[in-house]
Amino acid sequence: EPEVTQTPSHQVTQMGQEVILRCVPISNHLYFYWYRQILGQKVEFLVSFYNNEISEKSEIFDDQFSVERPDGSNFTLKIRSTKLEDSAMYFCASSEYLGTGGYEQYFGPGTRLTVT
Amino acid sequence: TQLLEQSPQFLSIQEGENLTVYCNSSSVFSSLQWYRQEPGEGPVLLVTVVTGGEVKKLKRLTFQFGDARKDSSLHITAAQPGDTGLYLCAVDSTTDSWGKLQFGAGTQVVVTP
Numbered sequence: 299e300p301e302v303t304q305t306p307s308h309q310v311t312q313m314g315q316e317v318i319l320r321c322v323p324i325s326n327h328l329y330f331y332w333y334r335q336i337l338g339q340k341v342e343f344l345v346s347f348y349n350n351e352i353s354e355k356s357e358i359f360d361d362q363f364s365v366e367r368p369d370g371s372n373f374t375l376k377i378r379s380t381k382l383e384d385s386a387m388y389f390c391a392s393s394e395y396l397g398t399g400g401y402e403q404y405f406g407p408g409t410r411l412t413v414t
Numbered sequence: 415t416q417l418l419e420q421s422p423q424f425l426s427i428q429e430g431e432n433l434t435v436y437c438n439s440s441s442v443f444s445s446l447q448w449y450r451q452e453p454g455e456g457p458v459l460l461v462t463v464v465t466g467g468e469v470k471k472l473k474r475l476t477f478q479f480g481d482a483r484k485d486s487s488l489h490i491t492a493a494q495p496g497d498t499g500l501y502l503c504a505v506d507s508t509t510d511s512w513g514k515l516q517f518g519a520g521t522q523v524v525v526t527p
Contacts, residue, residue: 302456329513341457341502341517353512389456393513400445400464400506401513405456 300324302406304390310412311380319375319409321390329401330373331391332365334358335408341389347373380413387411418503418518426524430492435521437503438485444506446486448477451500451520460488493525 303322311317323330332344346353347365364376373392377384387408393401419438427433437446445464449457461470463479463486470477474497476489490497500520506513 331513331515333515340519341504341515343514343516346512346514348512354514356514387454395513396462400447400462401515402447402459402462403513403515404459405449408454408456410454 300326302390302392302404304388304406304409306409307407308410308412310414313382313413314379317377317380317411319377319388319390319411321373321375321406322371323373323390323392324404325371327392327394327404329353329393329395329403330365330367331393331403332375333389333391333405334386335389336386344375344388377411380411382413385411385413418505418516420501420503420518420521422521423519424522424524426526427493429494429525429527432489432491433493433523434487434489435501435523436485436487437518439505440484442483444483446479446483447504447515448486448488449502449504449517451502457502457504457517490523493523495525495527498523498525 305320330347335341343356345355345359362378366374389408390406391403393403421436447462448460451457461477466483467481468479474491478487502520504515504517
């Protein structure tokens with residue numbers, strides 16, 4: 299069964315460093331997303347991406363964040379200068395549009411980002 | 415921003431018992447999704463409900479969407495230890511969104527042998 303994959307599974311970085319989190323969405327999906335989950339809290343939307351541009355972004359997704367689809371398979375999230383509060387699980391998701399069924403999103407296993 | 419309330423927050427039952435968890439809001443949704451999440455892993459999609467009053471079954475799991483499309487329930491029959499997990503409901507948070515999901519806080523279900 300097709301699945302979303304993410305690398306690395308765990309990333310440790312120092313405050314102020316840049317990190318790139320990588321995702322390979324399901325191959326026939328056209329809509330891509332990043333979410334994050336701080337330990338013990340809800341899953342929060344960061345950004346959606348379609349047709350090579352950002353469709354929506356949350357207040358969390360400030361100028362320190364960027365997303366890119368550098369080729370036909372990868373989807374990346376870059377944090378330019380990490381802060382302690384960026385420590386969280388980051389989930390990539392992908393979907394196709396189902397009309398009245400909305401966007402049925404499939405999530406990857408996540409990357410645990412630890413900022414020290 | 416619609417607020418999704420899930421209840422109960424925590425549920426511990428014995429294997430073989432039945433359970434129901436709820437997802438409620440004051441807003442109307444075009445669709446609602448249920449996910450299950452294990453510790454340290456990503457949410458796994460269980461079902462999408464779209465039509466008011468809709469009932470969907472997935473083996474021992476029964477999902478219902480309220481008639482007014484403001485609430486949903488998940489019923490598990492004869493729960494097994496493998497059903498242990500965090501059950502999350504999620505909705506598209508705006509009518510013109512591109513799939514921006516808003517999640518509830520979840521119900522932690524523990525099934526003991």
